[in-house]
Amino acid sequence: MQSPRMLDNKWELAQFYGTVYGIEESQAIIEVLNEWAPTNNKKVREFESKFSEYVGGKYGIAANSWVGAAHLLAILMDIKKGDEFIVPALTFQASANIFHREGAKIVFADVDPRTFNIDPTKLEELITPRTRAIVVVHMCGQPCDMDPILEIARHHNLTVIQDAAHAPGTLYKGKKLGKLSDFVIYSFHQAKNISTLGEGGMLVTNNKEWVEKMKRLRGHGTGLYIGISSRMTDVQGAVGAIQMDRLESNNSIRRRLAYYMNTRIAEIEGMIVPYEMPDVYHVYHIYNVIIEPEVLGLDRGEFIKKLWTKKRILVGTQYYPTVNCLPAYKALGHGEGECPVAEDISSRLVSLPISPRFTESDMDELAEGIIDVVKLCKK
Structure with a gap:
């Protein structure tokens, strides 16, 4: 555990904490506490709407982490053993882990030496009849070269999953990420450009049917499906909405x-x-x-x-x-x-x-x- 004295060093703070909090977040927290701090209630709904609109998508599903959001997607996709997911080798292991845990075979792709993003010229050679999805990671906050990736995905009828943990607010050729593919997943971990009190995530999509199913999956399935618990709390949602303004x-x-x-x-x-x-x-x-x-x-x-x-x-x-x-x-x-x-x-x-x-x-x-x-x- 970091001692307070250690955390006084600004160079360490920059490595571990990526955003700024202020009195506005404190006031938002108190407001939710006065409502007995519910989980996944109106403040989460407000944050989902505000964030998804900002990044160019119609719907947002807030979760307890990037992995929590990705897990909902993995369940929705009903991954079968042997289904292949292409993932860049240069990323955090979470980009691959949850899809492997749900049964996918991970196929690693090389990256562009200048951007560190997945190299579109290396994708065709990795695609097989078992390929289901391409996971693209917008490394360091710079978007991948999406046009050729999306063209390849359309040609092979593949799902493109954008890992935008590093990239809230980034634009590709003037386009918001939420307009580019079916799924974009964001992280609100303490080190990110925007954070919801240390942890949090959101999946953004434009398909209402998928949203409704994932919202049920997020709360244990509510009897219709075998789901999980990956809810975001209202305290986090309230803070997230303020963080959007920053x-x-x-x-x-x-x-x-x-x-x-x-x-x-x-x-x-x-x-x-x-x-x-x-x-x-x-x-x-x-x-x-x-x-x-x-x-x-x-x-x-x-x-x-x-x-x-x-x-x-x-x-x-x-x-x-x-x-x-x-x-x-x-x-x-x-x-x-x-x-x-x-x-x-x-x-x-x-x-x-x-x-x-x-x-x-x-x-x-x-x-x-x-x-x-x-x-x-x-x-």
Whole structure:
């Protein structure tokens, strides 16, 4: 457990907490407490409506987490043993876990080396008669290249599931994600751009029939189906609705700080700043740089350690090893060499802190700390 003293370090706060709360959330919580804090009531309904409209979908199903929302979808799809789901190797394991748990065979796809998103040019070779769905993950807050993905999915009659845990508010060629495919799943975990008191999730869709069934499944099935319990509480829903009012501003701050950071560290040899696709709105949930150890003069572990010991700046790694190389998936027959681009990138990624609580002065401190550490190690 983090001690209060440890959490005073802003660089640690940025790694673990991704949003900002204020008096408005406190007042919303008190209002719900005065109504005896019901679960999944009118405040959740308000949040579902507000959020789904914002991301371009007709209906939202709020849940206790991203996984809770994805579990509802997995049950709805009635996955049969051997059904194949294509999932990028460079992601958090949750993107694959729940579909595997419901009976799917996970087929891992490699990624684009610049965006870290699933590579559309690698999809056709992975599709078989058993393929049911493509799970696309909008990594770091940047949308995948959806046009070719959707074209491939239509050609093969496949479901496209968007994992938008990193990407509330992102746009692809001016389009909101909720308009692009049947299902989009969001996370409101404490580290995300928007949070509902530490946990939460929502599935957004445009199909009313599916929504009605998933709402029943969310509350144990209500006797009609064998369901689960993945409800969001009204306290969380009330906070989520307030958080929606902060999201645009917080995303704008993240973008501004990311661009500013690009200018500060772009000249460091051996460090590659994030690539942003044209015609997208990237919301920078994560600011990842790629380390080139032979050029930088430091491998990733040394760089992270020295930045902490010399400057007390905490940076981290993201998604290493890739999901296909995790022990649980190795036991299923996956492993090294399956997705070489993703595996290489994951071994060299460093996640630098970024937060709507930060200013350009904070970015200056971060950049100068990095520059000093690199210079020190090259002497």
